[in-house]
Amino acid sequence: MVESLTEEIGALKAAMLHRVRPEPGGFRSHNPEALSNSFAPAQGVGREGFTAMCNSAAKIDQTKAIGSCTLNLTLLQSSLQHQEQREKFSHLIQAYFLKGGTHVQVNIFDKATLRDAQKHPEKYPELVVKVGGFSARFIDLETVLQDEIIHRDGFSV
Numbered sequence: 001m002v003e004s005l006t007e008e009i010g011a012l013k014a015a016m017l018h019r020v021r022p023e024p025g026g027f028r029s030h031n032p033e034a035l036s037n038s039f040a041p042a043q044g045v046g047r048e049g050f051t052a053m054c055n056s057a058a059k060i061d062q063t064k065a066i067g068s069c070t071l072n073l074t075l076l077q078s079s080l081q082h083q084e085q086r087e088k089f090s091h092l093i094q095a096y097f098l099k100g101g102t103h104v105q106v107n108i109f110d111k112a113t114l115r116d117a118q119k120h121p122e123k124y125p126e127l128v129v130k131v132g133g134f135s136a137r138f139i140d141l142e143t144v145l146q147d148e149i150i151h152r153d154g155f156s157v
């Protein structure tokens with residue numbers, strides 16, 4: 001049941017990416033139909049960085065929609081290699097919650113790995129990503145959704 005629901009939600013999100021046209025400005029030409037998948041900015045719009053994105057999302061009164069105010073964060077795997085970086089990330093997340101944030105969903109990956117998983121799915125049967133309110137095996141997602149995840153802005157801490 002869970003797999004079929006996950007697949008159904010993924011298919012609906014993929015269908016939305018094809019039907020909804022973006023507003024002018026802010027969208028990268030390689031993925032012009034991408035929507036923001038959470039409180040995070042749409043691809044290519046989060047130019048001020050990780051901290052600014054968290055601060056902007058925390059300005060919204062999330063108490064009026066508990067459980068539906070997800071902030072999807074995509075971190076580059078290389079940004080958490082050292083203990084100092086992991087501690088900084090921990091402090092940033094704590095600050096987000098202290099400012100009123102209610103839900104964070106984190107993807108930590110290397111874009112080259114995701115591209116390789118598209119080409120060689122048999123090598124990545126256990127690669128799980130956060131999609132937008134749910135997690136799924138990357139290789140089970142439709143290509144349009146895989147591409148949307150790959151093109152999300154990846155931040156360094």
